[in-house]
Amino acid sequence: MEIPLRVHICLVGFEVERISKAALERKADRVYLITKHKDDKGRVFFDKNKEILEKHNVEVIGKFIDDIVLEDILKVTKEIIKNENTENTIYINISSGSTLAAISGMLCSMMYSTDKRIIPYYVKAKDYLDKTKNEDKEKITEIMGKNYGGTPPITSGILAISDILTFPMSLPSNELLIFLKEIQKEKDGISISALIEFSKTDDNIAKFRELTKRNDIKESSQKTKQSEYAWINQNILKKLRDEWELITIEKRGRNHFVKINEKGEKMLKYLC
Structure with missing residues (x-):
């Protein structure tokens, strides 16, 4: 030891x-x-x-x-x-x-x-x-x-x-930061459907998806496109936009695109 x-x-x-x-x-x-x-x-x-x-x-x-x-x-x-x-x-x-x-x-x-x-x-x-x-x-x-x-x-x-006395600081979870870094890669914004696909292929997010879906009583046993959108909106996008104010979401035609804002850029610069 x-x-x-x-x-x-x-x-x-x-x-x-x-x-x-x-x-x-x-x-x-x-x-x-x-x-x-x-x-x-x-x-x-x-x-x-x-x-x-x-x-x-x-x-x-x-x-x-x-x-x-x-x-x-x-x-x-x-x-x-x-x-x-x-x-x-x-x-x-x-x-x-x-x-x-x-x-x-x-x-x-x-x-x-x-x-x-x-x-x-x-x-x-x-x-x-x-x-x-x-x-x-x-x-x-x-x-x-x-x-x-x-x-x-x-x-x-x-x-x-x-x-000097300090107190714990509240920070975005690792999962939120992983998504924020993925959003940052696309300067013109990334579609929500692309983020859903990312969540399925990234190993760091796999356990998080499994846990949150298991605890979501509204989750249908049949994996539908609608349930995937509901999951990412509830567990990722709402938190990044409404709780932390790190992203913006805009509609282009029939699709919604997610962009990192200035506060989000600074958050990644300081934390990652």
């Missing part, structure tokens, strides 16, 4: 103690440091934090993203969480990097809290460079900047580390 680990995730900003010292105080076993592929100014802080953590025998894994945007941060954070053992406790440092890191950390904490033990935390620094008097700021920049490629850390010291 594997020993549960304390796993930390942090987007690297222009900071050191708020990242590595906080992880050490929380007795981290493994730390994921997220940074840009090409970031001349920020890379020195990635290297410094990595050096400090490894000196204390902490496993460090670098994760590199193309840009500091919400989609990229969410994607890499979700991958880390999904790949970690369910027995491990995952801590997400939401204080370093940017506001986007905080948003991503909180979203992931709430999205996966039912499957994994995830704790977002905030590190309050003792001193902030932008709150320092101008004359002192110049001295700090000159002295500290020499060690960090000309850019000093924007904070120093740790005053407190606080866990």
Whole structure:
């Protein structure tokens, strides 16, 4: 049996103690440091934090993203969480990097809290460079900047580390997301009959179809076209359109076509 680990995730900003010292105080076993592929100014802080953590025998894994945007941060954070053992406790440092890191950390904490033990935390620094008097700021920049490629850390010291309370977030079921991804493939919309055929051929949906049809007291023992339309409308389309507002349905001639809307596109971008 594997020993549960304390796993930390942090987007690297222009900071050191708020990242590595906080992880050490929380007795981290493994730390994921997220940074840009090409970031001349920020890379020195990635290297410094990595050096400090490894000196204390902490496993460090670098994760590199193309840009500091919400989609990229969410994607890499979700991958880390999904790949970690369910027995491990995952801590997400939401204080370093940017506001986007905080948003991503909180979203992931709430999205996966039912499957994994995830704790977002905030590190309050003792001193902030932008709150320092101008004359002192110049001295700090000159002295500290020499060690960090000309850019000093924007904070120093740790005053407190606080866990952030989260609540489970309601999300569309996996089955709904599978259908939403299929709908997304057809930019001009997909017919309901095509979605019915998809539901019969996709292995991930097979058990869902069987379960919902078994529990549907209105389901006829004879498989008719009408019953298939009733099933997909009740179990998929109504939920995607009315409950989640992720699709639109429009009539063209005698047929109805389903299209993903902007909210649906964003939902897939953030969740899948």
